[in-house]
Amino acid sequence: MNTTTFESFRQQRLAEGFDEVLEREWAPLTELDTHSHPFAANALVARGEMWLTVDGHTRHLLVGDTFELDAHVPHAERYGAEGAAYWVARRNA
Template structure:
């Protein structure tokens, strides 16, 4: 299976109601201690690796992996020796109600 382009990722995210789509780069050995965001996120790791800890569960993510987080969920991000680049789709407003 081929990896999506950023444009494909963005189109898919917007079709799912995400209103911001960004490419983020985190430096090597960065620790973002417990924090949360006021938006839901769906993301795909493009390069590098990092660990994402939510509660007692830690996921080790690398290129090709995806993850999702609901808004206001406390988590920890720990980036590896090469840092990481990932695409993040954010839902900053409530999802539209089905008609």
């Protein structure tokens, strides 16, 4: 069982040099075509499930799973029938 709280996630990531930490909520069955962000991201799935595709490889992520993306990395996202939420720390350029 994952006992991490949002506040402990936030404090740890800020201590690691990330400058923004927030929770993202996604509606059921949301799909985001390939895109990128101007920030690096370190995230923890807090609710639901998602599929993250990077460089032709798709990962199925469940509660407690983590993922990292460098800035400007093209990726696509798909969220499950229950929707999803993840906590994400961002390192802005």
